[in-house]
Amino acid sequence: xxxxxxxxxxxxxxxxxxxxxxxxxxxxxxxxxxxxxxxxxxxxxxxxxxxxxxxxxxxxxxxxxxxxxxxxxxxxxxxxxxxxxxxxxxxxxxxxxxxxxxxxxxxxxxxxxxxxxxxxxxxxxxxxxxxxxxxxxxxxxxxxxxxxxxxxxxxxxxxxxxxxxxxxxxxxxxxxxxxxxxxxxxxxxxxxxxxxxxxxxxxxxxxxxxxxxxxxxxxxxxxxxxxxxxxxxxxxxxxxxxxxxxxxxxxxxxxxxxxxxxxxxxxxxxxx
Amino acid sequence: xxxxxxxxxxxxxxxxxxxxxxxxxxxxxxxxxxxxxxxxxxxxxxxxxxxxxxxxxxxxxxxxxxxxxxxxxxxxxxxxxxxxxxxxxxxxxxxxxxxxxxxxxxxxxxxxxxxxxxxxxxxxxxxxxxxxxxxxxxxxxxxxxxxxxxxxxxxxxxxxxxxxxxxxxxxxxxxxxxxxxxxxxxxxxxxxxxxxxxxxxxxxxxxxxxxxxxxxxxxxxxxx
Numbered sequence: 482x483x484x485x486x487x488x489x490x491x492x493x494x495x496x497x498x499x500x501x502x503x504x505x506x507x508x509x510x511x512x513x514x515x516x517x518x519x520x521x522x523x524x525x526x527x528x529x530x531x532x533x534x535x536x537x538x539x540x541x542x543x544x545x546x547x548x549x550x551x552x553x554x555x556x557x558x559x560x561x562x563x564x565x566x567x568x569x570x571x572x573x574x575x576x577x578x579x580x581x582x583x584x585x586x587x588x589x590x591x592x593x594x595x596x597x598x599x600x601x602x603x604x605x606x607x608x609x610x611x612x613x614x615x616x617x618x619x620x621x622x623x624x625x626x627x628x629x630x631x632x633x634x635x636x637x638x639x640x641x642x643x644x645x646x647x648x649x650x651x652x653x654x655x656x657x658x659x660x661x662x663x664x665x666x667x668x669x670x671x672x673x674x675x676x677x678x679x680x681x682x683x684x685x686x687x688x689x690x691x692x693x694x695x696x697x698x699x700x701x702x703x704x705x706x707x708x709x710x711x712x713x714x715x716x717x718x719x720x721x722x723x724x725x726x727x728x729x730x731x732x733x734x735x736x737x738x739x740x741x742x743x744x745x746x747x748x749x750x751x752x753x
Numbered sequence: 754x755x756x757x758x759x760x761x762x763x764x765x766x767x768x769x770x771x772x773x774x775x776x777x778x779x780x781x782x783x784x785x786x787x788x789x790x791x792x793x794x795x796x797x798x799x800x801x802x803x804x805x806x807x808x809x810x811x812x813x814x815x816x817x818x819x820x821x822x823x824x825x826x827x828x829x830x831x832x833x834x835x836x837x838x839x840x841x842x843x844x845x846x847x848x849x850x851x852x853x854x855x856x857x858x859x860x861x862x863x864x865x866x867x868x869x870x871x872x873x874x875x876x877x878x879x880x881x882x883x884x885x886x887x888x889x890x891x892x893x894x895x896x897x898x899x900x901x902x903x904x905x906x907x908x909x910x911x912x913x914x915x916x917x918x919x920x921x922x923x924x925x926x927x928x929x930x931x932x933x934x935x936x937x938x939x940x941x942x943x944x945x946x947x948x949x950x951x952x953x954x955x956x957x958x959x960x961x962x963x964x965x966x967x968x969x970x971x972x973x974x975x976x977x
Binding site (some may be wrong): 559 | 805868874878879880886889893
């Protein structure tokens with residue numbers, strides 16, 4: 482269990498963004514941080530990894546304290562046994578695929594290395610450089626490089642955002658297989674509702690820097706009407722309103738209410 | 754009869770300065786590229802000063818600073834036994850400071866242009882700063898490194914004011930090619946002056962040409 486009760490204010494030129502996170506991520510499962518752009522998902526990953534430092538609060542992983550502002554304790558990022566796959570993959574362009582993976586390995590573990598190369602179908606790519614790979618191939622290499630570190634926690638920042646639907650489904654399946662095989666915790670950022678429903682075992686919904694709900698993804702969608710997310714109205718007809726929620730277009734049947742109170746382009750709140 | 758010593762001394766000075774400056778500048782470039790310290794603009798200004806200052810101003814203050822009458826000059830000469838004024842060592846030290854921006858600015862710009870995620874991925878892997886620098890960061894800014902090395906080398910070849918102020922004009926010790934040209938012109942010996950000048954001109958052209966060819970080749974390879 483990763484328990485995270487932290488506050489952090491990010492200052493930009495225009496305004497301050499307040500992050501107030503109280504959440505528990507489940508161990509050995511796929512947790513998904515879901516929310517609209519700018520809701521603070523990536524910031525949570527950076528705070529968990531230790532790349533950013535919270536202003537206050539506490540982060541614990543099982544019985545280990547990663548951060549405790551009250552006691553001035555803060556484990557270095559390298560001491561948390563975390564692997565982080567950034568949005569841009571951060572594959573090192575000067576190294577081949579094999580070198581990228583080997584460089585990340587803390588100890589020589591040829592069995593793990595071979596297993597990852599086989600599972601992620603990388604054998605034919607081993608001597609290629611990152612700039613010779615497609616988007617999906619880069620994602621697979623980034624996953625292998627992260628997992629060869631044998632992390633307790635794998636952080637994935639929108640890993641499948643720039644990939645087409647077919648490849649995304651395949652990569653999700655790789656991720657599930659590897660998670661079940663090696664039993665580690667995943668916290669993945671996504672603003673794709675379909676992705677959350679297909680991969681998440683535990684979902685945390687963020688909105689404007691705060692956790693508005695968490696739990697089983699299906700329960701969240703079907704049984705928690707109190708949670709609302711901001712969406713843009715795209716189209717209105719007699720019985721349906723189409724809204725843009727994050728990157729998803731959703732049709733909402735509105736037979737019981739009138740549509741006079743809002744029009745196309747308005748920002749509305751949608752209950753899940 | 755042409756004396757080749759000034760040319761040899763010039764290349765010896767340029768090579769020594771470039772090698773030492775490269776290793777001294779790397780930690781400074783790393784700090785400047787990634788620090789959030791409020792002192793960064795102050796340090797950057799100091800590093801860039803030789804770009805705008807007349808070389809004689811820099812040479813004059815080095816001359817005062819390293820004189821045996823100052824605390825530093827006295828300590829260097831009497832405690833460490835190092836005499837920097839009017840010596841080749843002194844030329845190397847002042848050349849390093851004078852060429853500092855030519856080495857620092859391209860490398861700093863190269864490091865700053867890399868995605869921050871390279872550095873952070875290395876940190877999360879538990880790699881040391883030295884390992885991140887030598888395995889991840891520097892190999893990915895080769896064009897910047899080549900530019901920095903060649904510019905520092907070429908700039909040192911062309912030094913005149915600072916060298917004259919600190920080194921004087923001692924044959925075989927501090928009389929480099931740029932000063933030899935000045936001497937030959939003063940003596941109305943244009944043939945010799947032309948020889949030194951032509952060698953410097955050709956070498957400068959060739960080193961700069963090599964930068965453009967190498968960087969063009971690198972970019973072409975990495976864009977394909």
